[in-house]
Amino acid sequence: MAEGKIIKALSGFYYVLSDGQVYQCRGRGVFRKRKVTPLVGDYVSFQAENEQEGYILDVFERKNELVRPPIANIDQAILVFSAVEPDFSPGLLDRFLVLIEAKNIRPIIVVSKMDLVDDETKPRIEQYIRDYRQVGYDVLEVSVKTRAGVDVLLPYLEGKVSVFAGQSGVGKSSLLNALRPGLQLKTGDISHHLGRGKHTTRHVEFIEIGGGFVADTPGFSALEFDEIELEQLPLCFPEFVARSADCKFRGCTHTAEPKCAVKEALASGDIPSYRYEHYVSFIEEIKERKPRY
Template sequence: MAEGRIIKALSGFYYVKSNNGIYACKGRGVFRNQNITPLVGDFVTFDITENMEGYIQEIKQRENEFIRPPIANVTQAIIVSAVSQPTFSSLLLDRFLVIVESKRIKPMIIVTKKDLATKQEIQKMNAFKEEYKKLGYRFEFLSLKENVDLLKIIHFFKNEITVLMGQSGVGKSTLLNAINPAFEIQTAGISLSLGRGKHTTRHVELLEVEDGLVADTPGFSAIELNELEAEELSDCFVEMREKRNDCKFRRCLHDKEPKCAVKQAVDNGEINKYRYKHYLQFLLEIIERKPRYTND
């Protein structure tokens, strides 16, 4: 029996990296019977057969997991947006942040295509950068064509299991190729008719970057809040998390309740109005339980 981590899932095989190499493994039938699917990032034990192949026997307990894309035990999420092509959306950014915060994963924000931005777009993005940095988020606005910009972020991958989140076309694969051209990850431009990126990545794989691992994934095609309860949502907004205990009602949803500390903080400018507006949109979505899809 050997131990390792699944670093790639492709065509029914799970590629497990151990101290002795990478083994192409199949999952035991019992996993299918129990409706359990091994995920990239899983720590597993496996039996070795021959020709660097084997069978996964046990999946260790997960720290966290995503369903789409299927990946587990992530320590860091880098949310990648673009200043344009596709157009930057603070609503979509906050949606990603809510999901990352709900799973207690460390977030970072990267906005790309600075080299394509107008002076007005640069000013607008720098304003967003300052606002999110005040909330405690790491935020980099950069051009993937500039080596000096890449040097600003390369150390963030060290000793982390990182997943890149964002719409297709924002530059996730381009970012990985810029960090290590040997990856040769296929990239594609923006569909002019749809105004969104084209799918390029077809499977999930962990790639080695700076003594860490980063996931190249097909993207987050559905950003649903199905795992969150209404009472948990404000805990995923860092500025509301600090105020919630000051509300009159312990289960305050910060919507129509009186003597709400969060609403008071919005009124006096302590909480950005657009962030609060996004919170209300997500709250309604959770209450109605209707999944919303991105244009990934």
């Protein structure tokens, strides 16, 4: 019985990398009974007569997993957000960050298409970059067209399993092509009518880049907090965590409680108002969701 890592899932087949060789496998019926679906990134045991006819026998315990995109055992998430076309969206970025923080995955923010930033949009983009760096996030400024910042990203990938994610049309596939010339992933133009990109990636697949594995994932533009509980949400904002010990009440929700260090930092301008507004709106969204049974 061999062991390996699933590096691609497509049309009911799982492609398992083991000792430098890739085996095409199917899942045994036992997975349907256990309600376990193998994911890209899973470590598995399998048996194979040859490279085309294998069967996954067991999926080993995961350290984390995402539902959208469906991937497991991730070290870090490269969150690609364009400065323009489509416009930088801190609200959507904060949604991604909450989901990533909740899974204990390290987020790295990449602001793409910096070559398209003009004098009018530059102050706003630069302020967002300063804000997220102040929180403690790594924020990289990148232009695929000029290759500015592309090589800065490469060392972050070495020895890691990374997932590239972000709104459709921000240039994820273009960035991956720039990181590994010759990859030739399909890229999509921006639909100016819709203001977002066309979906170009149809499945999840690992690509070897920079001494690590990168997952190119389908683009998507909505995230729900189905798995995040109210008490978990404040822990997904690092600047709140850093100040929570100074709140008067233990377990402070940073909303209605008096002598809240987070609200004091908000009042003094140390926490951007939009971050706090997103936090409050996420609280309401979690409160209003339908209960799970």
